[in-house]
Amino acid sequence: MDALREIWEFFSTAMLRGGMYSLMAVGLALVFGVMNIANFAHGEFYMLGAFFGYFILSAVSKLGLPVFVPPILAIVGAGLGVAAVAGFFERTAFRALRRRSKGQWLMNTFLLTLGISIILQNGARLVWGAKYRGVTRMWKGQSLNQLLEIGLPPDRLIGFLIAVLSIGGFVLFLNKTDTGRAIRAVSQDETGASLVGVNLGRIHTLVFALSGLLAGVAGASLLSVTPAFPFMGVMPLYKSWFVLILVGMGSIGGSIVGGLILGFLEAFATTYLSNYLGSGSQEFICLTVIIVILLIKPNGIFGKSVKSAVE
Amino acid sequence: MTNDAAVAERPTNEISPPAVHASASPFRRALGALGLSPAGLAVMLACLPLLASLENEYWIKTLTTALMYGALAMAFDFTSGYIGIVNFGFAAFWGLGAYVTGCLSYHLGWGPWQGLIFSVGAAGALGLLLGLLTIRLGGIFAACMTWFVAMAMLSVTSNWVTMTRGATGLTIPLLFKSSANFPYLVTMVVLTLVSYVALSRLVRSKAGLAFQAVGMDQESAAISGVDANFYKVLNFTISCAFAGFIGWFFAHYVGVLTPQVLHTRATVEIMVISYIGGRGSLWGGLAAALLIIPSMEQLKSVQALSDIMELRLLLYGFLMIMVMIYYPGGLSELFRALCRKLGLLKWVTAAK
Helix, strand or coil: HHHHHHHHHHHHHHHHHHHHHHHHHHHHHHHHHHHCCCCCCCCHHHHHHHHHHHHHHHHHHHHHHCCCCCHHHHHHHHHHHHHHHHHHHHHHHHHHHHHHHHHHHHHHHHHHHHHHHHHHHHHHHHHCCCCCCCCCCCCCHHHHHHHCCCCCCCHHHHHHHHHHHHHHHHHHHHHHHHHHHHHHHHHHHHHHHCCCCCCCCHHHHHHHHHHHHHHHHHHHHHHCCEEEECCCHHHHHHEEEEEHHCCCCCCCHHHHHHHHHHHHHHHHHHHHHHHHHHHHHHHHHHHHHHHHHHCCCCCCCCCCCCCCHHH | HHHHHHHHHHCCCCCCCCCCCCCCCCHHHHHHHHHCHHCCCCHHHHHHHHHHHHHHHHHEEEEEEEEHHHHHHHHHHHHHCCCCCCCCCHHHHHHHHHHCCCCCCCHCCHHHHHHHEEEHHHHHHHHHHHHHHHHHHHHHHHHHHHHHHHHHHHHHHHHHHHHHHHCEECCCCCCCCCCCCCCHHHHHHHHHHHHHHHHHHHHHHHHHHHHHHHHHHHHHHHHHCCHHHHHHHHHHHHHHHHHHHHHHHHHHHHHCHHHHCCCCHHHHHHHHHHHHCCCCHHHHHHHHHHHHHHHHHHHHCHHHHHHHHHHHHHHHHHHHHHHHCCCCCCHHHHHHHHEEEEEEHHHHHHCC
């Protein structure tokens, strides 16, 4: 039974983490692929999502709605709120930069996102203080309690489901709707897309907001695992960049797989290797893996000729 | 395209400063060998009596910190401004230098000066290793890889408690016996000058030309017979070694080290200063640090704003965004443009 429990523990951790890493990485890959922006404020979108989710959740739970409603409202609200913030930054900062110059675009936007990240981190600290705000359980209810009794933490299960649903919905949107096609067209060729009548400015704002939405959903749905804190964004940012480098930049499908790979790697390291390597085993394993992969395939696992887009 | 737009688009490309020819006087050539322009020398000489007359311990400390960040920003700019690679794990090399001398003195009882060579060596060696591994990737790949390694180093220093004492902090003997801050300021001034002269001599050497060529267009440089990877790794190693050098001073200046030194936040702070100063100028970062850090300290002393650390950092972020949008060339480019308008360019350019 113990072995079974360990295996279950391993899988649930791996799936939950992997799903969330995928969710984060997909947004990052989208922005990089379409707008050629290396977004280092992505972790702060996650942080904002957690804060928004927390405040909505604590406000809505008092209303006495059915138990499933408050977390759903919190996650949706957090996603939309972060999307608005992300859209705002795209409209102001990036648009201003785009209008002024296109030289050294990748570098300048990278530094711009760093500035945004500083502002969001310290703004959050100024407004909400350096305090952890979390909940012990997001999803409550009779049927879920039964799940818990047989050793399935409902928050993890539902967290993974949310990741799958969001990514699935996002991929459908990208492939099946006109707007999604327009986004893909812009990522392939900006000039061509604008020639056939795609409104570039609108697509850019939408893409940035969409990436913020995904990060916000991730932050809000993990509220019971990682409580909201102004400086919590570094880790998710690090992980999602790790995924992108691992699989190759700007590939949406690759990022989904990469997130899962990273989730399993980390779960493996914490479950089976931390006895030998101590508490830093995760970082150690991940670093080793990425170094080996970059030595064999410098453009990442699924990367082909991305290098030209990067440099 | 207007001249202004050209400047904004290509901020790093001041390869051969105009107006100062080989026919310059021996004095100016000697100055140029140190990487100094007449104006730069004048500013330095003017600062000397100011430095000597400083008595307020608080300001001495602030100035020392500012100079330290300035030196770090220069070392950072040496890589980012010349070969176009962002070392996003820069603070980790700084912290490595600090921790190497710290551990040597804590565990083996070594004196500060004995650890110096090891601090520089360790940071340089890691830089070389990482350079060989990642630099050929270029662009955002290199930035991320240096960052990943820095995160791993942060994790190691936090978790290897027997060696680094983790978050409790590693106590390190100070550089000087007396408790006065002035000797540290003098040391830091010397270190800054040494760093500046060494880095600007490097930039002006043949290797420096290769750095710039590689940074501007790697393919063209390779076609002209420049071994791009060699020069990139060389540049990266030197920059990291300098970070370790300043880390060594930092360890023996503050006396207590915590893993926070290696944090991404420290890297970002150095980066902000360096980019506000202007990429590819070296002195820009120093000037920015000397302007920003004391004025931030001054802001702290305003009654209404005291205790609001966030406000200071918010300002950093805002400044960074504004510079990136409206003047990516930074302070040094602004200064240059101003001097060009006033016809003073000759006096602010160091002779070849």
